[in-house]
Amino acid sequence: MLVAAAVCPCPPLLVPEVAAGAASELDAARAACTDALGVLAAARPDRLVVVGPSQSGGVEVYPEGTAGSFRGFGVDLDVRLGGAGGDSAGARELPYALAVGAWLLGRTGWSDAPxxxxxxxxxxxxxxxxxxGRDIAARAERVALLVMGDASACRTLKAPGYLDERAAPFxxxxxxALGAADVEALRALDTxxxxxxxxxxxxxxxxxxxxAEHAVLEGALLYEGAPYGVGYIVATWS
Known part of the structure; x- marks a missing residue:
């Protein structure tokens, strides 16, 4: 059963080495992510699943120990799901969203659960x-989720998707919904x-x-902003 969740944005710019001179612009978001991961640790889960967007055609599972890298952004920095550095447990590399999640876990020293x-x-x-999600919740008695993903990329004229007036309301x-742990509202999001x-x-x-379908959890919104015209949200469910 799901006992806790942390929702975090997934831009590689969250990693200071990638952001370089602009690193301070996301300090508040990083601090909120650290607080969110503290909620996960406090829940003492039996298993942690990091969920994030990928470029695959469907669903891909990455076992503990899978490696990721930010070399595509010109930074000599490797991460591993379950710890920083080391060799991958499989042939595939983590997609960037999961690599950011692995980086967040590594900087907080996560070692609480598989x-x-x-x-x-x-x-x-x-x-x-x-x-x-239902399948994940059934995998252990106490399951936690680290959910990586950004909101719209259309909040300003300089945003990656240019300005769209529908972006801010979305x-x-x-x-x-994320701050209120509103399951029904998330289910109803317009794909x-x-x-x-x-x-x-x-x-x-x-x-x-x-x-979270059969869990009773309270939500908290820790951060909401749109640096670079992209919506970033940090929330916790516990």
Missing amino acids: IEGLGVAEPLEAERCIEE DAEAAR ELARELKVSGRAPWQVLAGA
Whole structure:
């Protein structure tokens, strides 16, 4: 059963080495992520699943020990799911969203429970995401989720997806739902609108909704902002 969840944004810029001179602009988001991971640790889960968007066509599982890298951003920095550095447990490398999750866990020294990663593709239908969440919640008596994903990328003229007037209302509702642990609102997110607004978190958030279906959890919104025109949300469920 799901006992806790942390929702965090997944831009590689969250990693100071990648952000370089702009690192301080995301200090508040990083601090909120650290607080969110503290909620996961306090829940004492038997298993932690890191869920995030991937470029695969469906769902991909990444076992503990799988490696990731930020070399594609010109930074000589490697991470591992379950600890920083080391060799991958498999041939595939973590997608960037899960690599950011691994980095967050590594900087907080996570060692409380076995870890695995789950990459979910942006086009994945809502019901499939919810089914994946149900399956995750049934894997152990006490399951925690670290859910990686961004809101819209269309908040300003300089945003990656340019300005879309629908972006701010979408992000506001997503932040409200995540901050209130509103499972039904997450289930009802508009998949097509999320795609148009370049929302990478829609599928991971709906995995969370499926995992929390039979749990009684309270939500808290720790951070909401749109640096660089992209919506970033940090929330906890416990």
